[in-house]
Amino acid sequence: MQKTYYDPSDLKKFGKISEWNEELGSKFFEYYNSVFKEGSLSEREKSLIALAVAHTIQCPYCIDAYTGDGLQRGITKEEMMEALHVAGAIRGGATLVHGVQMMNKVNKLDG
């Protein structure tokens, strides 16, 4: 029995999800590949966004994939860490901004 939920070699099998639903799988990968093509944002910028989101959703496959992708694009470790801090700031901010709700409630009940 597999001892962990995640296996790094599963990342290489991502494409296999189409085997159980060809139509939707194909549509997804076509969309996915289109998203990462250069548009108003460069492929490099998109790679950094993907890396930050990967950490936010804590997807080990995505972290593996977009760290490697960033290195291939010449993205430095300093740039990668800055992108993560953006993700961290938004996550932290999302927690703290709800503090206003808490403050409102306290003020209403016990102000």
Added chain:
Amino acid sequence: MTKLKTQSLHKRESKLAQANKQLEILSNGIFQNGELPTFAKKIAESNQFPLRPKKLEILQINVGYMCNQVCTHCHVDAGPDRKEIMTKETMQQCLEVIKNTGAHTLDVTGGAPEMNPNFKWFVEEASKAGIKDFIVRSNLTIIRANKKYHDLPEFFKKHKVHVVSSMPHWTQGKTDKQRGNGVFKQSIQALKDLNAIGYGIPNSNLKLDLVYNPSGAFLPGDQAALERDFKKALLQDFDIQFHNLFAITNLPISRFLDYLIASENYEDYMYALVEAYNPSAVKNVMCTNTLSVSWDGYLYDCDFNQMLELPVNSKVKHISEYNESLLQDRDIVISQHCYGCTAGAGSSCQGTVASN
């Protein structure tokens, strides 16, 4: 002052200094137990085995393994301690061939080719042959290493030499990590010296190209995108210009193989190379249009085969017995390191060879 990163495998008396040990690693393990297909088997799938040469276009001459740098990835295992230097006699034999070859490009490499004591004489003589594209692969820091080399930019200009130089990144950290402390600063100064006399300026016929190869166990990204990023950063930060960027994949031999094994990246890297295998790159791999000459005059299908001591499979083995038409009739010698030239958009000393 450039601080050397490390010592050559030869100096360290590493097992991997021996070509046969490298070939053993490349043939055993995952390639022996069938986990991954051998390169021969892979190219046979698209009926490209045996690999055969096309018309000779590039004559690449390695004038010696001595270098002022000891880069971590170096496939030559070059360094200050390497004493293999082409003699004037062998250079003369090369010149006879250069005068008569059908190749349009002469590509002089090393080590640091400028450290060969007869380098300038050789360039002066070779430039008289009127070859269309005369490349010298300069590591840049040599220009700043010693006063006797400070006139190299002017010397290159006088002989219309096409300068091709390594630059693994536009930042100091990544460059020095691969090539040694201080290399980035010296390289930037050397590029400024070259720019100052017209090298690398748009529309200038003094060609200055850069070679990018990854600083670790990963494959290069898209060559055009990297070129854009290099150009933007070098212009913005240092007011430096150059013409083209060649993205080259690190082949798993010599010091890069040593690094892959020591960092436990060898198998993953070989998997990555095999997964990125692009059959359309095989048609244009550099061994199909290049011949490599070693410091002692022997002939190889490419610089990598030279370092693995895999000579051409031909009756003609040495520059002194050179015969272009006989050499054309040969099977190219291959091993698993060849996957490095067929990954993604392919890789050669002139950069990518196919569209992804």
